[in-house]
Ligand code: HEM
């Protein structure tokens with residue numbers, strides 16, 4: 001592909017982008033790109049630097065810390081090298097750039113005012129953030145992360161649907177439960193371990209699926225996987241990773257092989273961190289099948305199928321930042337009116353995911369996978385019962401960290417509803433929950449009410465963003481300390497005895513009266 005031709009396609013009307021020395025036509029993909037159009041338009045028809053010497057996914061440090069040299073450098077901070085070819089159809093993959101003509105391309109970004117929000121970390125500001133030892137609870141990672149990662153990354157992580165009601169309700173739900181502790185029980189030894197899908201882990205929480213961890217730190221998901229293996233906790237990498245799944249699995253395997261995680265065993269056996277594949281079902285069945293095959297090949301132990309995302313939730317702050325970025329680009333975009341009329345609000349964005357996904361689809365997914373399955377994003381007792389009847393091994397109560405449906409029920413409300421209406425679900429399926437968990441005590445409340453394990457999302461991303469993998473180690477240390485302390489104060493010695501305790505909940509919002517819950 002001649003560079004002179006590439007240089008002509010630098011607008012929303014025709015947008016070509018050069019990644020890893022190959023040319024892609026992303027014009028039709030512009031409105032679909034979950035990261036916004038502006039990141040693509042910024043690099044449309046532009047030059048590139050030392051591609052030949054670059055190993056995909058292994059960016060030189062200079063490129064990581066803010067010098068946005070070319071599209072590949074920018075893309076690689078966020079995406080795994082294969083994302084583009086997995087996303088675009090073959091005819092949009094236009095072939096290799098003719099290196100003899102490269103000189104004909106402009107360098108620098110298409111921007112009226114510099115490099116836009118960008119995705120680069122502010123590592124230079126690391127000196128200004130508090131010493132990691134000053135982080136004594138998970139919330140303490142938020143401000144250091146805000147200062148270290150890019151505005152775009154922070155907005156992406158922290159944003160949630162509409163008025164943020166689901167997000168705030170998630171955080172508040174945990175304060176609506178009180179323990180009913182027991183005393184005079186020997187708690188000189190406590191065992192935090194539990195099992196998910198029969199796989200023992202050191203503590204009753206796991207690292208929840210979060211897309212594009214590379215936005216927080218260049219180690220991305222590979223860094224999280226290493227920490228998970230070292231600490232004996234399970235991790236569910238997202239469908240959308242910044243690092244290829246093969247590299248995540250390799251990093252996890254290597255860290256597990258060093259035996260670093262074996263110290264986290266218990267009387268019940270050694271903890272053995274496992275990877276569970278989070279699956280977004282794609283609109284193209286063959287793409288979903290290839291994701292399942294890859295998960296099998298890499299030895300992922302379970303499939304967590306996300307069922308709450310027929311389209312991307314409405315996140316105001318995220319959208320505002322992307323629009324600001326597009327406006328800063330200066331060039332007229334087709335949907336913005338030349339007379340300054342407001343642009344048309346785009347339709348819902350499926351992000352390429354299946355919008356027709358239904359209970360029947362579970363059959364072919366189960367057949368292709370052949371292993372244990374959790375449905376992630378169940379938000380009603382009725383669907384929990386249907387999931388049980390569909391034969392899944394686990395029901396994962398989650399509203400996606402409040403990022404999808406506005407006014408979605410927090411997981412605790414759904415859990416209590418299941419206990420009242422269909423308690424058999426708790427006996428026949430493992431229950432996982434997530435959303436707003438910031439304390440070891442919150443985790444034990446969920447266990448006390450019947451959950452098997454709890455997912456942690458944002459807090460670990462903030463820890464990763466602020467301090468890298470050692471921040472995630474520290475966050476896990478904090479949770480471990482809180483879990484041990486709370487368990488002892490509860491008069492419990494392991495997760496089973498926690499689940500046999502009673503708890504009390506506020507009968508309804510705003511009422512102070514507490515209604516005790518007895519275990520069935
Ligand atoms: C310079 C190039 C690129 C940059 C800097 C970039 C950046 C980003 C960012 C920041 C996100 C986060 C989503 C958000 O903010 O809500 C994102 C998401 C995504 N991008 Fe890109 N992107 C680039 C090119 C591409 C290309 C060429 C493709 C494929 C054709 C692609 C596919 C995706 C997909 C599938 C997601 C969704 C991940 C999710 O929903 O979790 N990106 N991108």
Ligand SMILES: Cc1cc2nc3c(=O)[nH]c(=O)nc-3n(C[C@H](O)[C@H](O)[C@H](O)COP(=O)(O)O)c2cc1C
Pocket residue numbers: 156157158170208209210211238239240278306376398399400401402403434435436437455456457458459
């Ligand atoms: C930045 C970010 C990205 C996420 N990406 C995914 C994803 O790719 N797949 C998925 O099933 N859930 C995703 N989630 C939802 C998490 O798995 C989890 O349900 C949620 O973060 C839990 O809430 P918490 O952040 O309050 O702990 C994401 C959440 C965040 C914050």
